[in-house]
Amino acid sequence: MSNMFTWETDADGILTLTMDDPNAPVNTMNTTFQEALTETTKKVQDAVAAGEVKAIILTSAKKTFFAGGDIKSMIKATPADAAELTRTIDGMKANLRTLETLGVPFVAAMNGTALGGGLEVALAAHHRIAADTKGAKFGLPEVTLGLLPGGGGITRTVRMLGLQDALMKVLTTGRQFSAEAAQEAGLIDEVVPADQLLDAARAWIASEPEASQPWDRKGYRMPGGTPSTPALAQFLPSFPANVTKQIKGAPMPAPKAILKAAVEGAQLKRVEDATAVETRYFVDLVTGPTAKNMMQAFFFDLQFINGGGSRPKQEDGSDFERTQFKKLGMVGAGMMGAGIAYVAAKAGMEVVLKDIKMEAAEKGKSYSEGLEAKALKRGKTTEEKSKALLDRIKPSVDYSDLADCDIVIEAVFENTELKHKVWAEIEAAVPETCVLGSNTSTLPITGLAEGVKRAGDFIGIHFFSPVDKMPLVELISGEKTDKATLAKALDFTAQIRKTPIVVNDSRGFYTSRVIGFFLNEAMRMLVEGIDPAVIEAAGRQAGYPAPPLQLQDELNLKLARKIGAETKAAQEAAGESVDDGGVTGLVDKMLDEYDRPGKLEGKGFYEYDENGRRTGLWRGLWDQLGAGTVAVPDAETTTSGSGLATAGSGGRPQQGKQEGPKLIDLIERMLFAEALETQKCLDEGVLTSDADANIGSIMGIGFPAWTGGTRQYIKNYARPAEAELPEGKVADTDGGDYPTTGVAGFVVRAEELAAKYGERFTPVDSLRN
Numbered sequence: 001m002s003n004m005f006t007w008e009t010d011a012d013g014i015l016t017l018t019m020d021d022p023n024a025p026v027n028t029m030n031t032t033f034q035e036a037l038t039e040t041t042k043k044v045q046d047a048v049a050a051g052e053v054k055a056i057i058l059t060s061a062k063k064t065f066f067a068g069g070d071i072k073s074m075i076k077a078t079p080a081d082a083a084e085l086t087r088t089i090d091g092m093k094a095n096l097r098t099l100e101t102l103g104v105p106f107v108a109a110m111n112g113t114a115l116g117g118g119l120e121v122a123l124a125a126h127h128r129i130a131a132d133t134k135g136a137k138f139g140l141p142e143v144t145l146g147l148l149p150g151g152g153g154i155t156r157t158v159r160m161l162g163l164q165d166a167l168m169k170v171l172t173t174g175r176q177f178s179a180e181a182a183q184e185a186g187l188i189d190e191v192v193p194a195d196q197l198l199d200a201a202r203a204w205i206a207s208e209p210e211a212s213q214p215w216d217r218k219g220y221r222m223p224g225g226t227p228s229t230p231a232l233a234q235f236l237p238s239f240p241a242n243v244t245k246q247i248k249g250a251p252m253p254a255p256k257a258i259l260k261a262a263v264e265g266a267q268l269k270r271v272e273d274a275t276a277v278e279t280r281y282f283v284d285l286v287t288g289p290t291a292k293n294m295m296q297a298f299f300f301d302l303q304f305i306n307g308g309g310s311r312p313k314q315e316d317g318s319d320f321e322r323t324q325f326k327k328l329g330m331v332g333a334g335m336m337g338a339g340i341a342y343v344a345a346k347a348g349m350e351v352v353l354k355d356i357k358m359e360a361a362e363k364g365k366s367y368s369e370g371l372e373a374k375a376l377k378r379g380k381t382t383e384e385k386s387k388a389l390l391d392r393i394k395p396s397v398d399y400s401d402l403a404d405c406d407i408v409i410e411a412v413f414e415n416t417e418l419k420h421k422v423w424a425e426i427e428a429a430v431p432e433t434c435v436l437g438s439n440t441s442t443l444p445i446t447g448l449a450e451g452v453k454r455a456g457d458f459i460g461i462h463f464f465s466p467v468d469k470m471p472l473v474e475l476i477s478g479e480k481t482d483k484a485t486l487a488k489a490l491d492f493t494a495q496i497r498k499t500p501i502v503v504n505d506s507r508g509f510y511t512s513r514v515i516g517f518f519l520n521e522a523m524r525m526l527v528e529g530i531d532p533a534v535i536e537a538a539g540r541q542a543g544y545p546a547p548p549l550q551l552q553d554e555l556n557l558k559l560a561r562k563i564g565a566e567t568k569a570a571q572e573a574a575g576e577s578v579d580d581g582g583v584t585g586l587v588d589k590m591l592d593e594y595d596r597p598g599k600l601e602g603k604g605f606y607e608y609d610e611n612g613r614r615t616g617l618w619r620g621l622w623d624q625l626g627a628g629t630v631a632v633p634d635a636e637t638t639t640s641g642s643g644l645a646t647a648g649s650g651g652r653p654q655q656g657k658q659e660g661p662k663l664i665d666l667i668e669r670m671l672f673a674e675a676l677e678t679q680k681c682l683d684e685g686v687l688t689s690d691a692d693a694n695i696g697s698i699m700g701i702g703f704p705a706w707t708g709g710t711r712q713y714i715k716n717y718a719r720p721a722e723a724e725l726p727e728g729k730v731a732d733t734d735g736g737d738y739p740t741t742g743v744a745g746f747v748v749r750a751e752e753l754a755a756k757y758g759e760r761f762t763p764v765d766s767l768r769n
């Protein structure tokens with residue numbers, strides 16, 4: 001195997017090691033790197049001992065410095081690999097430690113991005129210089145993949161920055177810093193123009209011939225103190241609470257493992273001992289299910305999607321040409337239109353923002369003005385850029401202003417008749433080549449296309465609110481939508497830097513259809529008599545960013561009633577049985593008897609103060625609607641400190657209630673309801689890839705990130721310990737024959753839920769095969 005480190009020494013004995021993996025576009029911590037590092041470290045050691053090398057500069061021949069861990073191999077790691085993995089990682093860290101302690105200056109000259117393992121390599125150097133290159137990122141984002149920095153990253157950031165800053169600013173957030181921000185955070189020492197990188201490294205070496213790490217010098221003190229220092233010890237108990245707050249009770253092992261590795265490592269004097277602790281926690285995470293799920297979704301699925309995995313091909317198999325959009329016609333300047341106009345203008349497009357009255361169009365533009373004023377205040381943009389962005393948005397009441405648009409998006413009220421009328425007017429105004437997109441959230445595209453002459457050019461472009469923050473766009477092909485139109489719509493979403501999923505037409509498409517199952521399941525529980533505070537706690541512990549009743553308030557019950565009625569009518573028309581679990585009755589009562597539609601009106605399942613802040617669950621849920629008659633035996637204990645208290649009601653004592661299900665059943669009912677509906681979407685061809693299901697569910701509708709998305713949840717299902725097995729069954733993982741993992745484990749658990757809670761949990765046939 002070739003050594004991926006190029007070796008170059010100059011007359012002053014400065015050795016420049018340039019990393020260049022011959023088999024990959026970026027450097028990663030793969031076998032090539034590990035073997036080359038071992039060989040090179042040995043060689044450097046000998047050369048230093050012989051007095052031939054007096055300083056080391058580590059740099060890279062790639063566009064980036066070092067991309068990080070080798071995710072392709074990490075995702076395959078199983079508990080059986082733990083011992084081998086531990087050996088490999090500790091071996092690599094021993095090499096870095098050797099270079100760190102050779103007694104000659106060691107500088108990382110980072111020509112570009114250094115993330116995760118990449119930054120960890122650089123952290124072993126005595127000095128880090130970054131080239132000022134556009135878009136370069138620095139940080140330890142492992143936590144976002146369900147992992148921890150196991151290449152010395154925890155040990156060294158804690159020793160550099162102190163426990164508190166390392167944990168809160170770098171490790172548990174996984175933030176990716178620009179060079180400037182990384183310097184400010186203390187992760188790197190200098191930022192210089194790219195062509196001065198190596199000169200700057202040599203200059204530093206000249207000024208620090210005796211360089212070493214602070215922690216290897218006599219009298220070193222950890223910034224802020226070690227856990228046994230009284231000043232820090234008094235804050236220590238708040239760390240786990242902060243982490244719990246950050247993950248809101250979700251079953252995410254990584255943040256907790258990071259915390260433990262950091263605190264335990266900080267108590268150990270020797271770097272070698274601290275990094276060994278780090279390795280142990282890392283190996284636990286990387287061989288477990290959650291990291292796999294998160295690597296699948298946030299690395300592989302995102303790569304598939306952003307790499308154009310769903311972009312259609314022409315009949316002859318060739319790619320459609322890329323389209324660069326210059327001018328967007330935005331029809332409807334309400335909440336959604338205003339947001340879409342902003343993201344398009346920000347991406348450099350001209351935007352005509354059209355509404356019925358000039359006042360409404362201008363109000364739509366004022367949304368952009370507000371966002372830009374904030375960005376200016378925070379130093380995220382300049383006066384000049386901001387003005388140019390705002391100048392690109394032209395409020396209008398005149399369809400003739402759309403004459404030279406290359407794409408139009410309609411976001412008028414959700415009403416088929418109105419949309420048909422508006423589309424007739426749009427089509428009369430725009431050029432023949434213009435892409436026609438509707439931002440409808442529920443109306444089937446095929447039906448809307450009946451009011452459009454160029455139906456082949458018509459497509460659903462479904463944004464999420466608030467548009468400037470939500471990363472996802474759902475593209476919906478109707479029956480008549482041309483492939484070329486889908487390709488163009490994908491180019492448009494790429495241009496405005498959103499992540500697109502591609503779905504086929506269906507009521508509610510993918511995201512709106514599936515989120516309804518989550519909300520309905522929670523409302524069924526309420527009807528069954530479960531305490532609403534317990535339902536919310538179950539939602540949080542399942543890992544949803546917003547618990548179901550809170551989310552339902554945000555989405556509004558009036559809309560839920562409208563969609564529910566349409567769905568019911570469609571089901572009846574198709575001859576399907578309708579079992580709503582009493583949810584329709586609940587919604588009717590909430591709206592007609594108690595007038596509590598949701599957050600907008602300041603009253604829903606929750607109470608709100610005059611500023612729209614939740615003050616607690618509405619007492620009427622217990623007093624008028626009879627919720628809370630069924631006890632969830634383990635809810636009181638498992639939710640203490642996070643769930644019940646923050647749900648706002650304090651819950652009710654459990655005595656004298658009917659014995660109900662365990663909390664895990666509530667949690668899994670929510671997750672299974674969405675996962676099973678996703679499987680149906682795949683079976684029906686509404687979805688055509690697992691990646692679309694996973695990314696769409698996490699980024700569009702808040703399906704818990706630790707699962708890796710709705711489809712990954714099924715594929716890599718791991719039965720939680722709290723879900724007791726039926727009498728007499730022994731789990732396959734304990735040598736029995738009762739499936740508890742993967743699709744088979746999912747199917748068996750779904751059948752249990754179906755037997756207990758209703759047929760809707762019966763797994764579809766495609767899962768059995």
Ligand code: NAD
Binds near residue numbers: 335336356412440
């Ligand atoms: P909104 O009520 O805030 O805005 C609708 C705007 O359309 C109003 O400003 C109205 O004056 C304007 N309008 C009506 N008729 C018009 C016409 N003939 N020409 C030009 N403008 C006209 O509604 P919204 O929340 O922005 O939703 C718009 C669309 O986006 C709907 O189809 C909705 O289903 C969809 N959508 C909404 C959300 C959401 O979270 N609100 C999310 C995704 C999709």
